[in-house]
Amino acid sequence: MPDNVLEVAGLHRAYGDVRAVDDVSFTLPAGGSLGIVGESGSGKTTTARIVVGLERADAGEVLVHGRDRTGRSRGRAQRLARAREVQMVFQDPYLSLDPRTSVEAVLRETLRLHFPGKDHAGRIRELLDQVGLGTRAADALPRQLSGGQRQRVAIARALAVEPAVLVLDEAVAALDVSVQAQILNLLADIREQTAIGYLFITHDLGVVRCVTDDVIVMRHGGIVEAGPTASVLEAPEHPYTRLLLESVPRPGWDPDRIAAARRALR
Numbered sequence: 167m168p169d170n171v172l173e174v175a176g177l178h179r180a181y182g183d184v185r186a187v188d189d190v191s192f193t194l195p196a197g198g199s200l201g202i203v204g205e206s207g208s209g210k211t212t213t214a215r216i217v218v219g220l221e222r223a224d225a226g227e228v229l230v231h232g233r234d235r236t237g238r239s240r241g242r243a244q245r246l247a248r249a250r251e252v253q254m255v256f257q258d259p260y261l262s263l264d265p266r267t268s269v270e271a272v273l274r275e276t277l278r279l280h281f282p283g284k285d286h287a288g289r290i291r292e293l294l295d296q297v298g299l300g301t302r303a304a305d306a307l308p309r310q311l312s313g314g315q316r317q318r319v320a321i322a323r324a325l326a327v328e329p330a331v332l333v334l335d336e337a338v339a340a341l342d343v344s345v346q347a348q349i350l351n352l353l354a355d356i357r358e359q360t361a362i363g364y365l366f367i368t369h370d371l372g373v374v375r376c377v378t379d380d381v382i383v384m385r386h387g388g389i390v391e392a393g394p395t396a397s398v399l400e401a402p403e404h405p406y407t408r409l410l411l412e413s414v415p416r417p418g419w420d421p422d423r424i425a426a427a428r429r430a431l432r
């Protein structure tokens with residue numbers, strides 16, 4: 167049996183008549199990368215928010231290392247422990263970074279919360295290094311950073327708690343293509359160095375091809391197709407997947423685009 171870091175089973179969530187998530191199940195092996203694709207409103211973010219614990223499920227299970235995290239957390243310690251297991255990186259880190267807090271202070275706050283009573287200077291340097299931000303960036307405020315640098319800060323903050331799973335919801339969507347490639351390279355490197363599993367939500371099938379091993383295709387809250395990324399993209403079985411592949415949501419969708427940009431950067 168594979169060593170799954172994350173198991174999601176029979177997840178349901180409705181908002182009134184809208185079945186935002188309708189019987190979603192999947193597994194993520196340790197160190198694996200699973201993509202979630204699907205049109206707008208198909209339930210990707212709701213699924214992610216339930217996995218992270220920002221949203222409750224009407225039914226279903228979310229197991230991390232075999233432990234369920236859908237029930238109410240009992241107290242602060244359990245809440246923090248759950249936060250350490252699964253971290254999320256959003257599309258726009260600007261919204262989740264306090265404009266008055268320097269990069270170093272952001273990381274220090276997170277480290278203090280989760281690992282109190284320790285000196286964090288060394289770990290902060292290590293994290294900055296891991297995400298390719300020099301120590302020069304340590305004193306910068308969010309507005310003094312580029313979009314790519316801000317996303318690196320968000321990734322560093324997520325890594326600070328040593329999560330088992332990183333959920334990335336359109337984490338590179340707002341970035342220029344060349345910066346996207348840099349961040350995707352960084353994420354690939356981090357995955358090689360750690361056993362962190364990625365749940366990678368994106369509209370961009372080029373990104374999916376680049377950074378995921380497996381993919382699930384969502385529509386109207388349900389999963390219409392799932393499998394190894396290469397086979398789903400090359401030989402989609404479901405007409406909806408074919409439609410997704412044929413439709414060109416925006417210029418530069420070319421699935422080989424990011425792969426080529428990544429190769430150029432290596």
Ligand SMILES: Nc1ncnc2c1ncn2[C@@H]1O[C@H](COP(=O)(O)OP(=O)(O)OP(=O)(O)O)[C@@H](O)[C@H]1O
Pocket residue numbers: 181184185186204205206207208209210211212213
């Ligand atoms: N808090 C909420 N209250 C009411 N309806 C919601 C809420 N959150 C999501 N929905 C609805 O649930 C459905 C799924 O939304 P969700 O945000 O999960 O889709 P998505 O796949 O992430 O879309 P996008 O690609 O646009 O980000 C949509 O119909 C949405 O309107």
Ligand SMILES: [Mg+2]
Pocket residue numbers: 210211212
């Ligand atoms: Mg979404």
